[in-house]
Amino acid sequence: xxxxxxxxxxxxxxxxxxxxxxxxxxxxxxxxxxxxxxxxxxxxxxxxxxxxxxxxxxxxxxxxxxxxxxxxxxxxxxxxxxxxxxxxxxxxxxxxxxxxxxxxxxxxxxxxxxxxxxxxxxxxxxxxxxxxxxxxxxxxxxxxxxxxxxxxxxxxxxxxxxxxxxxxxxxxxxxxxxxxxxxxxxxxxxxxxxxxxxxxxxxxxxxxxxxxxxxxxxxxxxxxxxxxxxxxxxxxxxxxxxxxxxxxxxxxxxxxxxxxxxxxxxxxxxxxxxxxxxxxxxxxxxxxxxxxxxxxxxxxxxxxxxxxxxxxxxxxxxxxxxxxxxxxxxxxxxxxxxxxxxxxxxxxxxxxxxxxxxxxxxxxxxxxxxxxxxxxxxxxxxxxxxxxxxxxxxxxxxxxxxxxxxxxxx
Amino acid sequence: xxxxxxxxxxxxxxxxxxxxxxxxxxxxxxxxxxxxxxxxxxxxxxxxxxxxxxxxxxxxxxxxxxxxxxxxxxxxxxxxxxxxxxxxxxxxxxxxxxxxxxxxxxxxxxxxxxxxxxxxxxxxxxxxxxxxxxxxxxxxxxxxxxxxxxxxxxxxxxxxxxxxxxxxxxxxxxxxxxxxxxxxxxxxxxxxxxxxxxxxxxxxxxxxxxxxxxxxxxxxxxxxxxxxxxxxxxxxxxxxxxxxxxxxxxxxxxxxxxxxxxxxxxxxxxxxxxxxxxxxxxxxxxxxxxxxxxxxxxxxxxxxxxxxxxxxxxxxxxxxxxxxxxxxx
Numbered sequence: 001x002x003x004x005x006x007x008x009x010x011x012x013x014x015x016x017x018x019x020x021x022x023x024x025x026x027x028x029x030x031x032x033x034x035x036x037x038x039x040x041x042x043x044x045x046x047x048x049x050x051x052x053x054x055x056x057x058x059x060x061x062x063x064x065x066x067x068x069x070x071x072x073x074x075x076x077x078x079x080x081x082x083x084x085x086x087x088x089x090x091x092x093x094x095x096x097x098x099x100x101x102x103x104x105x106x107x108x109x110x111x112x113x114x115x116x117x118x119x120x121x122x123x124x125x126x127x128x129x130x131x132x133x134x135x136x137x138x139x140x141x142x143x144x145x146x147x148x149x150x151x152x153x154x155x156x157x158x159x160x161x162x163x164x165x166x167x168x169x170x171x172x173x174x175x176x177x178x179x180x181x182x183x184x185x186x187x188x189x190x191x192x193x194x195x196x197x198x199x200x201x202x203x204x205x206x207x208x209x210x211x212x213x214x215x216x217x218x219x220x221x222x223x224x225x226x227x228x229x230x231x232x233x234x235x236x237x238x239x240x241x242x243x244x245x246x247x248x249x250x251x252x253x254x255x256x257x258x259x260x261x262x263x264x265x266x267x268x269x270x271x272x273x274x275x276x277x278x279x280x281x282x283x284x285x286x287x288x289x290x291x292x293x294x295x296x297x298x299x300x301x302x303x304x305x306x307x308x309x310x311x312x313x314x315x316x317x318x319x320x321x322x323x324x325x326x327x328x329x330x331x332x333x334x335x336x337x338x339x340x341x342x343x344x345x346x347x348x349x350x351x352x353x354x355x356x357x358x359x360x361x362x363x364x365x366x367x368x369x370x371x372x373x374x375x376x377x378x379x380x381x382x383x384x385x386x387x388x389x390x391x392x393x394x395x396x397x398x399x400x401x402x403x404x405x406x407x408x409x410x
Numbered sequence: 411x412x413x414x415x416x417x418x419x420x421x422x423x424x425x426x427x428x429x430x431x432x433x434x435x436x437x438x439x440x441x442x443x444x445x446x447x448x449x450x451x452x453x454x455x456x457x458x459x460x461x462x463x464x465x466x467x468x469x470x471x472x473x474x475x476x477x478x479x480x481x482x483x484x485x486x487x488x489x490x491x492x493x494x495x496x497x498x499x500x501x502x503x504x505x506x507x508x509x510x511x512x513x514x515x516x517x518x519x520x521x522x523x524x525x526x527x528x529x530x531x532x533x534x535x536x537x538x539x540x541x542x543x544x545x546x547x548x549x550x551x552x553x554x555x556x557x558x559x560x561x562x563x564x565x566x567x568x569x570x571x572x573x574x575x576x577x578x579x580x581x582x583x584x585x586x587x588x589x590x591x592x593x594x595x596x597x598x599x600x601x602x603x604x605x606x607x608x609x610x611x612x613x614x615x616x617x618x619x620x621x622x623x624x625x626x627x628x629x630x631x632x633x634x635x636x637x638x639x640x641x642x643x644x645x646x647x648x649x650x651x652x653x654x655x656x657x658x659x660x661x662x663x664x665x666x667x668x669x670x671x672x673x674x675x676x677x678x679x680x681x682x683x684x685x686x687x688x689x690x691x692x693x694x695x696x697x698x699x700x701x702x703x704x705x706x707x708x709x710x711x712x713x714x715x716x717x718x719x720x721x722x723x724x725x726x727x728x729x730x731x732x733x734x735x736x737x738x739x
Contacts, residue, residue, distance in 0.1 A: 090622075092498040093436040093522055095605055118675050120411050123604050130675075214413060216675040220727055226678050229726055230692075234679040237498070238622020 013328035016321050016339060019306030024228045026329040027247045031114050031135040033326055034254040036287075037368060039139045041259055041266065043283045046140075048269040048276070055269065056142040057202040059262040063150035064202075066261045068157070078157065090237045096124055102155030102170070103127040103189060104235065111233045112246040113254060115185070116225040120214045122236070125194040128213060131185035132221040136258060137178040141206075144177035146262060148187060148205035155189060171197045173207040184221075186213060251331040252357040260360045280364065281371040285410040288375025298380055311341075316385055316401040319377045320344030323387070323399060326369075330356070337398065344401040353397055366392050371410065377401060383409075412606050412698040413673055422607040423700035425600035426573050430532035432594045433602040435572075435579065438500025439525045442493045442507070444516035451485060451493060453646050454510060456629060457637045462487045467496075467553045467568055470637060471629050472506070473648030477655055478626040480506070482634075486555060486568065494521075498621060510647060526587035528594055529608070531577035539578045542593050543567065547578060561586075561593040573608065574616025574739075606697065614706060615699040617666075617737030622679075623694040623708050624664070628652055631660045631710075633736065662691075663713040666736035667722070669696060669705035671729055681725040683709050683716075690715045693724055702738045709733070 012020040021029070049055040082101065085091070091104060107119055110131060117131035136143060152172040170189045176182035188209040190197060195210045226233045233241040241249075270276035292298050298313070305321045320339055323346060327334050332352050337345035355361035366389055373387040386404035391397045412419050425431035442451060452460040457470035467486040474480045483497040497503050500520040507518050530539055536548030544559035550569035557566055563586035571577030582590045595601060602608050613619070624632040629652070640653065669677070674696040683691040691711030699706050709724075711733065716722065720733040 087501040090499055090502075092438060094434060094498075094527075094609070096434070118411055118678070120675075122606065125603075214411075216673075220671070220673065220676040220729075222676050222726060224726075226680065230678070230680050230682055232680060236679075238620065238625060238679070240680070 013325065015305040015325060016317070016336075017306045017308060019304075021304075021325065021329065023243070023247070027243070027250075028114060028135075028224070028228065029325075030247070030251055030329045030331070031254065033330060034250075034258060035136040035138060037255075037365075038136060038143070038258040038262075040283050040287050040368065040372070041263060041280070041364070042139050042142060043287075044276070044279045045142070045262070045266040045269060047279050047283070048266065052142070053203055055265075056145050058265040058269070059142060060146045060149035060202040060205070062265040063146050063257065063261040064153050066264070067150050067153035067257075082157075088239070089235060090239045092237065095122075095237075101157070102151060102172075103129070105154045106151055106187070108233060108235055108241060109253075111225040111227060112241070112250045114225045114228060116222045116229075117184070118216070119236070120216075125191045126211055127189040128209065128211075129187045130214070130216060131178070131187075132183075132216070133223060133225075134178045134185055139179060139258070141177065141180050143258070143262075144174050144179045144185075145203065145205045147257070148172050148174040149200075149202055150257065150261065151187075152200070152205070168199055169193070171195070171200055171204075171207065171210075173205055173209065175207070175209045175213065177206070183218070184216070188213070248331065255356040255362060255365075256360050259364070260357070260362055263362070263364060277367060280367060281410060284368045284371035285375035288372040288377075289379050291372075291376045292379035301380065314382045314384065315341055316344050316377075316381060317341070319373070319381050319385065319387065319401045320346065322376070322380065323373055323401070327353075332356075343403070344399075346399040348397050348399065350392070350395060350397050363392075366397065373399075375410070378409075411675065412604070412611055412700075414698055414700075414703065416604070416698075419604040419607050419611070419698075420700045422600065422602040422604050423612055425602065426532045426575055426608070426612055427701050428533065430530060430535045430538045430597075430599045431602045431608075432528055432530045432538075432597075432599055433608050434526070434591070435529035435608070436522070436525070436527045437496045437498060438503070438520060438522045439527075439581075440495040440497065440500050440503045440507075440518060441521045442495065442516055442518045443491060444514070445491055446514035447491050447493055447516050448487075450507070450511060450514040450516055451495075452643060454506065455483075455485060456646060456648075457485075458639050458643050459485050460643065464489055465555050467555060467570070469553075471624070471632075471634055472503075473629075473646070473652060475648055475651060477628055477648040477651030477653075479621065479624045479629060479632060479634075480626075482621045482624060484553075484568075484570070488555070488566075496527075524584050526582055526584050526590070528580045528582075528590060529571050529573075529577060530580065530594065530599075531571045531573040531575050531608075531612075532599075533576055535575070535577050538597050538599055539567070542597055550578075561589040563589050565590065572618055573612040574618060575612075607700075610695055610697045611699055612701075614695065614697050614708065615701050615738045617735075619664075619694070619708055619736075627662060627664060627710065628655055628660065630656050631662045632664045661713055662710050663716065664736060665709055665711055665716065665718070666734040666738070667693065667696075667707050667709045667724070667731045668734055669707070669724070669729055669731050671705070673698075674705045674707075674729065676727045677707075677725050677729060683711055683731075684723045684728075685715060685720060687723075690722065699738055704738070706738055708736055 011023040013026045115131045116133045120128040155170045172189045176186040227243040227246045334348040370389045377385045455470040462468040467484045471479045472481040486494040540546045540548045547567050555568045566581040677696045681693040694708035696707035
């Protein structure tokens with residue numbers, strides 16, 4: 001047998017030291033970084049508003065409204081939107097597709113976000129979805145309620161008997177939530193008319209299932225969604241999404257539902273923008289410092305990025321490589337301007353960095369990461385180094401790792 | 411996903427196997443008319459559609475230029491130069507006709523929004539249909555069509571279905587759908603509740619697959635070689651590639667698998683099938699079969715490596731399974 005001519009190309013994110021982070025690992029890490037950003041934002045929310053019910057209702061309402069708005073328009077526009085959806089996903093009329101568009105939609109979203117699990121039941125009156133994993137399980141219970149309330153909109157846009165109208169005909173409950181410590185997330189949609197149920201308020205989305213649930217034994221749970229397990233997602237009607245499609249989709253949409261939507265309400269919880277931004281910077285700076293407080297965290301990062309021993313502990317390239325790994329795994333294109341022992345500069349388009357989903361750019365990404373990375377460099381490298389971002393209002397931003405004396409360091 | 415303890419699903423399945431059950435079964439319907447309609451369809455579809463007489467329908471696959479299945483459907487010959495194509499992929503079908511009609515003198519349209527269809531299935535379904543229709547239909551031959559009335563509404567009845575039992579399908583206008591459903595409900599026979607029972611469990615037990623199971627196989631790999639008649643028809647889309655691949659010999663096999671665990675929650679469509687730890691294929695749908703009381707499904711595997719009886723594992727939890735014929739009862 002002849003030898004191969006060359007080593008096969010391996011898809012992944014390359015570190016400055018030539019190590020390839022494999023695509024599936026990069027995808028998984030991307031999700032977790034978005035979830036971590038979301039967790040920080042939710043900490044800001046808790047500082048601004050100490051009333052669980054009030055803050056949860058606020059973010060749930062705004063997320064639901066924004067999700068409805070995404071499908072807003074006249075009856076004809078909604079009809080066209082739905083027909084395109086059915087066509088894209090090959091959803092046949094025989095499934096009463098208008099009744100369960102939310103479940104179909106939710107399943108591919110879950111799978112893209114590596115919320116691994118299964119549709120337990122899909123009937124005319126009830127859908128049960130069980131999840132074994134959730135990268136967002138660190139964010140907190142407000143998010144569990146919010147996402148369920150938000151995705152009720154996906155049922156509302158087509159579940160009723162008024163084609164083209166946004167109605168409300170199901171209860172959607174996250175009966176169990178990994179973010180609250182349960183072994184599974186379990187989301188159940190049940191028709192109001194069939195079960196004799198009332199319409200839900202914003203805080204009612206953690207209610208019980210009205211039919212018995214099916215609990216998958218631990219030995220048959222899965223650790224990753226289909227994309228990472230099998231290389232693609234295949235939905236009920238056979239249509240497939242590639243791993244690449246899912247990765248790209250979630251690198252955009254993950255920022256929208258878990259950060260952009262709740263942020264609208266969270267900003268309003270502050271008396272003014274300055275207060276919000278002060279809280280945000282404090283939370284992210286603290287999270288950053290804590291990232292590398294443990295010596296094994298620093299050693300783990302070195303191993304992950306394959307940092308050569310010639311680069312010592314007090315070298316800015318450590319931080320630069322870390323930032324590049326985060327951005328690379330988040331599919332943000334960038335260029336190196338400098339990468340040596342005197343400092344690191346990374347050039348990135350502001351549109352790319354803040355506008356992960358182009359229609360919903362988030363200035364908070366720059367603000368949050370600047371504080372986070374400036375905190376992280378203190379423990380990953382040393383307090384002699386800082387991270388700051390120049391050109392925040394320009395076409396290109398420059399992320400710098402450099403020496404800086406800051407008498408008022410956060 | 412179905413489980414053996416689901417008594418509603420079991421009752422749905424047993425109604426069809428032992429008595430009669432009915433359910434809304436509306437497929438996408440593409441209407442094709444015109445002097446060249448039959449010729450065009452004979453060129454697009456694999457089976458001998460041109461030989462299908464008026465008042466009958468024919469099962470067929472549709473291939474791409476590589477000779478691989480992109481749809482399977484019923485071609486219903488309603489009248490001279492007038493066909494309905496019953497598919498689950500109406501918009502795709504229209505685009506495919508767009509791309510291949512050339513100068514053919516035809517008109518075609520996805521008429522799904524104006525058509526509804528109910529399926530009445532089970533060993534006693536003939537009696538039920540005779541009771542509900544204005545004219546007797548129990549004497550129809552398999553895949554024969556008849557026009558009659560239900561609840562005084564015009565309907566088209568075909569003797570067919572997707573459960574492996576005696577059965578009928580009732581086409582009506584969307585405007586008449588409620589009246590037809592009410593008439594069927596008034597028979598007292600069970601209206602099936604569980605989608606997966608009639609879309610997957612009942613058909614799979616009888617070896618009946620959906621296009622998504624066959625997608626991009628050749629008809630020979632899909633065990634549908636009986637529907638290919640190289641000697642009885644002229645050219646059709648994908649013929650040359652299909653002839654070549656068939657001459658070279660099929661590499662893949664469409665088989666059945668039986669899961670040897672209590673349930674199959676960790677097996678999605680397209681889960682990887684392993685033989686001694688080495689990938690040898692992919693699953694298609696797994697389901698619980700209430701007639702056979704087993705977790706069963708389809709898989710596409712390497713034909714040489716996986717003869718019947720081969721023991722395999724499926725998925726990341728190494729669920730044990732065995733390769734079997736893709737039909738259970």
